[in-house]
Amino acid sequence: MFRKMMLAGLVAGASAMAMGSAAEATTTITWWHAMGGELGQKLDQIVANYNKSQDKYKVVATYKGSYSETMTSAIAAFRAHKQPDIVQVFEVGTGTMMAAKGAIYPVYKLMKDMGEPFDPKGFLPAVVGYYTDTHGNMLSFPFNSSTPILYYNKDEFKKAGIDGPPKTWGELEADSKKLMDAGISKCGFTSGWISWVQTENFSAWHNQPIGTMENGFGGLGARLVFGKDKPLVNHWANMAKWQKDGVFKYGGPGGGNDAPPMFYSGDCAMYMNSSASRAGVLANTKGKFDVGYGMLPYYADVKGAPQNTIIGGATLWVLQGHDKAHYKAVANFLHYMSSPAVQADWSQFSGYLPITKAAYDLGQKQGYYANNPGSDVGIKEITLHAPTANSKGLRFGNYVQVRDIIDEEFQKMLGGKETAQQALDNVDSRGNKLIAQFQAANK
Amino acid sequence: MVENRPVLNFLAHLVLIIGVAIVAFPIYVAFIASTHGPTDFLSGLIPMTPGHNIWHTYGTMLTDGMKSSGMPPLSLQMGNSLIMALTIAIGKIAISIISAYAIVYFKFPGRGIAFWLIFITLMMPVEVRILPTYKVVAELGMLNTYAGLTIPLIASATATFLFRQVFLTIPDELMEAARIDGAGPLKFFWDILLPMSRNNIAALFVILFIYGWNQYLWPLIVTTDTSHYTIVMGIKRMADVTDAQPQWNYIMATAILAMLPPVLVVIFMQKLFVKGLIETEK
């Protein structure tokens, strides 16, 4: 009671100062996203085009910082009843969003309720599979999906007399040593996203389980099993060894901000990161050297490798708590976003994968993939084989923090404080604690 | 000086010169970095003299900002920082001087409780209660408003505490004389207390201005609309780019502009600053 009075008193004062939005004839919906840089500008352009294309609805897109900042501020806003209509959430937030049944408006349901045309079969299964429930219903709208690929410095490779990108980790090590011994490059390779590229995708690429219950697709009771993944333990041990030899250079936690400059400057001859980094790589190496592309390397002695890579990136989630007029606008906007023209344009500009077959076909018809070498490596990787239970993706609660744990344990291992086996066992035990907490909180 | 020892004097100067150099070094490098192009210092070898990009860099940042990191023009952000710093300084002084006046010069039931409730907040950092405070501000509709940026920061007890100390040192006779002259509490406050605390108010203002200008986490959380960004929180946005390299020349230009106003305040109002600093803590 007391609190209400206090609040009421302050509201009167504060609301006078608060930004009031004037009454509008059109329905305005908000979209919080994490696309900075050139991607952000492109996104603004897409939104502006949509707003121009009709006069019933208006979309306001707001850049909210990094992926995790965007997600957490949307959740904080939801708790305070100030949530946006649409929020862009990265793939590891999927588990958290999916479990919040009262907070999200599943996209398939939204489209049905609002009567917008929507054909789930038109989407690329490798992309959408990550975001569908066990009945095959699409819960969120894939917007920007990518997968890790290998970039290499063609000029340095030529100088060393190496023909093409390494296919296996064995070749990669040999190529690195050749380059370094000849004094052509200071290090063999660097990598963004240790968690995503060198851990999760590694497991999928080698068809090894990341967690129990189909990597968490089967329910909240799933647990991580990185430590039991022998090829992965081996790989991490190699990474530590390579770091000592200078074959590998660590680019920092999270996205690995220090990795790209090492590749751009020619210090490292190879670089693994998202297929969506292609635009940035090209912009930063222009006039310096030619860039070549390859699939991620695999260990030749692991049976079933290479399988297929899994995606990263983000999808759009629709949040509960708005009125129907808003949802009509949201459905209409999502319909616009999935049109082949918009999709093809966005994917070709950004390097993200096209999410619909129609968009991919359109790109092919336009000759985009033929004219832009490397732009289809990602698509080839995710569609290399039909996904198995191990390579469909992963779905765990609190996974944003698990990613941090992966970084921490990897750093400890590189620092010589623990072995690869210990590091991955720690990821499992620490990560599973968080996952269990999530399970308990969402019962 | 007790005695003259040339060696010690020399040592003293040496220590001070080294000290000044260490203090100035980061700023110098920042300034240099801000005057060069983005690719001029990729190798770790930063040139030691200013480059020719200075007008371009500062001009762009002040008028255009950095769209790619969602950064509005710095002039706007500096304006917001100024509004925030002034509101916090003035607001804090205003509400704390009257509440200190009530606590020291009035007798009323609940005075002891009020005193403790205020002073318990003396050091309750915002980081400790960040989510619940955010929620309160959101419920009050104060996200993305100047009110939301400032009011929650106005409530710390340091200023109240200072005024309490000042009032306690003012001789009781003054008030007794005022009463005999028939002056009421408001007149006494306005005609006697306020003029007598003028120096303290000015000193406190300097300190609070710096405090308000330098706020970081709070604006980072309550502003989602670029039109309310402040310059100190903006820096972080620029350094934190996904899938790209930070553009250090712009970041350093922003750093220089962000530190300029409070540093100038300190240099030009050094006496008040020192007084304010020592008194708020004593």
Added chain:
Amino acid sequence: MKRTTFNQRALAYLLIAPQMAVTIVFFLWPTGQAIVQSFQQEDAFGLHTNWVGFANYQALFADPSYIQSLEVTVIFTVAVTFSSLIVALLLALAVDRTVKAGPTYTTLLVWPYAVAPAVVGVLWWFLFNPTIGPLPYVLGQMGYNWDHSLHGQDAMILVVIAAAWPQVSYNFLFFVAGLQSIPASLREAAAIDGAGPVKRFFTITLPLLSPTTFFLMVVNLVYAMFNTFPVIHATTQGGPAGSTDILVFKVYEDGFVGLNLGSSAAQSVVLLVIVIALTAVQFGWVERRVQY
């Protein structure tokens, strides 16, 4: 309190009302919420809430990363406090000797206090950047391979320097004031007795400075524990491997970023207890001084 007071009660309440309102709405109410939440477990969106008793606290103290964070905080706090105190004292002693040039030096030394901690963090982050920063380059020439993204020790040194840098100015001012209040006659008398400068420092200056030093120690401890959030946030973000993950950063990370609200709230309460203890120490000291 005063001997004579006004007794217009309504006016008194009116005068104190604004501060009470802000205090209650923005300090006490949220803090109360944090305490309540520390006994609950809740999902990120606030859709389900369970009472769990002390489970959050138990989990906290059983969590090696929290224990590590406690240790890191102690090391960080002590390192920041002592390094900034010692450097500041050295500078203050030097200024005390140079009578004429003193004020000029003071001006040149005080302004870092005005630089926002976040800006300070970004500055040093740039200076120490392993790929483009000048300092790792110099260190590399000297044979030291600086890499704060991998070596916890390097990261710790980085954040300690960044956090101590503005604080030196602050301590310096207080030491100068403290030194000036030491009667010259005392030192002269000691000098006549044949005590050298070193001996005089330890027998006279240091003991007479001890109230200032003690006060500064408490202030610096509080600063290093609570006000250094921007330094960490703008630089290492607690890494590598949690080696700079101080308590106040962890609260924010686990709560605002990780959305582990129960645990974050429990951590808030632990911090609150520490703050109250430190405040009590400082407050007791301040009250004692006022009575002079």
